Amino acid sequence: MADLPKNARVVIVGGGIVGCSVAYHLALRGCTDVVLLERKQLTCGTTWHAAGLVGQLRATHNLTRLAQYTTNLFKTLEAETGQATGFQQRGSVAVAPNHERFEELKRGASMARVFGLDVNIISPKEISELLPLARVDDLVGGVHLPNDGVVNPIDTTQALAKGARALGVKIVENIKVDSIIVEDGRAVGVKTTQGDAGNAQADIRAEFIVNCAGMWARDLADAAGAIVPLHAAEHFYIVTEAVPDISPNMPVLRDPDGCGYFKEDAGKLWSVGSSQLPNHGA
Ligand SMILES: Cc1cc2nc3c(=O)[nH]c(=O)nc-3n(C[C@H](O)[C@H](O)[C@H](O)COP(=O)(O)OP(=O)(O)OC[C@H]3O[C@@H](n4cnc5c(N)ncnc54)[C@H](O)[C@@H]3O)c2cc1C
Incomplete structure (x- = not known):
């Protein structure tokens, strides 16, 4: 027993x-x-x-506040407990291939500023500087959150x-x-x-x-007679072979139109998607 x-x-x-x-x-x-x-x-x-991924900007004020709290907690949890968390603030870049998406991203950036988050609206050239592996010739712009993080x-x-x-x-x-x-x-x-x-x-x-x-x-x-409105959904990810010249500090690339995101993971590229293949990865 x-x-x-x-x-x-x-x-x-x-x-x-x-x-x-x-x-x-x-x-x-x-x-x-x-x-x-x-x-x-x-x-x-x-x-x-x-x-x-530890993103700070969410769709609503309350979720954004919760995500901000989480980011702050992860800054101190390792020192407090003595257990490594792998937390690193590498930043993230969300990209827009059209003006409508760019408008949405810029509205999100305004909300981020209201919460005091560090946020920059950037051009395709600046995206390319942050993410040399990304194809940017079909992008209109993007939003960079330098303090977004990753954990294990x-x-x-x-x-x-x-x-x-x-x-x-x-x-x-x-x-x-x-x-x-x-x-x-x-x-x-x-x-x-x-x-x-x-x-x-x-x-x-x-x-x-x-x-x-x-x-x-x-x-x-x-x-037990209670309703929990949860339903499992399919979610896939791909991990590539080692990518030459990939930076361990690469910001996370978020591609909402491609329904996916990309991050560096032990010298490889980890790509997660939900319904279609992303367009703007390496
Ligand atoms: C591919 C992928 C990528 C993701 N990426 C991210 C990301 O980058 N950032 C992010 O924030 N989220 C991400 N998520 C979502 C995140 O993983 C989940 O939201 C989170 O792990 C859910 O945690 P949980 O504790 O609710 O569930 P779980 O981790 O599933 O924990 C539930 C636990 O309950 C136990 N359990 C179940 N029934 C019983 C029982 N009857 N008695 C005792 N124990 C029981 C199970 O064994 C399990 O350990 C990702 C998810 C996937 C699939």
Whole structure:
């Protein structure tokens, strides 16, 4: 039997970056009677696949403020926890192949300025100086955010977990939450199992249950009568062979019209897309 408490103030389901961040932030605010349960290993879900881009500018004010908070947190997390995060502020460049997209990017840049973000509207020539590998002859312009960053998502999640543990949170791997116990319409605990054979483990009663099970969150909630509007979507990425002369400080290239982005990764080019091949990469 795993060493599980019978009660906790908060049970967090899922040890991806979201679950570990919730654990860390609860503990920072003094809520340390927290147990995080991960059915396999920390980061084994979607977090493992992430490219690790830390963009500061989002579509709404609140999301932009949250992204700014994240950027500031990543500046100090490594020093605080002693766990490397791989955080580097290499910047990003979003490119526009037409005037309509350029207009949209410039509006985003105005919003970025309202938030005090460092942002520059740049010409194709300046894009070429920042990204010598990019083709720019069919671009109208772009927006450069010099302080956008990249992290290693696995290491960052481990840093959040380490910070949470140091503050008293209990993190248990290889324990699956089989179901949420509901009494009188309220979640009051979790039933757990261990291993592929699904060996039953002790139930944990809790005041709060935080569902951070990523793309599995919907089914877990559904069985307890709650609706989580999450749906997994296909997302692909390509990693090239080593690219000669690629700079390890290359800003991330974002190509919204090509539905993709490009970043340097260990001397290779990592390209992520969602529905069509990007147009403006190397
Ligand atoms: C190719 C790709 C590139 C990406 N790039 C970026 C990027 O550059 N920047 C960015 O910000 N985001 C990026 N993302 C998105 C990012 O990866 C996700 O938003 C993030 O990892 C989600 O974290 P999570 O903790 O919610 O989910 P997950 O990492 O999936 O964690 C959920 C965890 O819950 C566990 N779990 C599930 N059910 C149970 C259960 N019943 N009991 C116990 N444990 C359970 C799982 O094992 C898993 O570990 C990218 C995603 C992909 C696929």
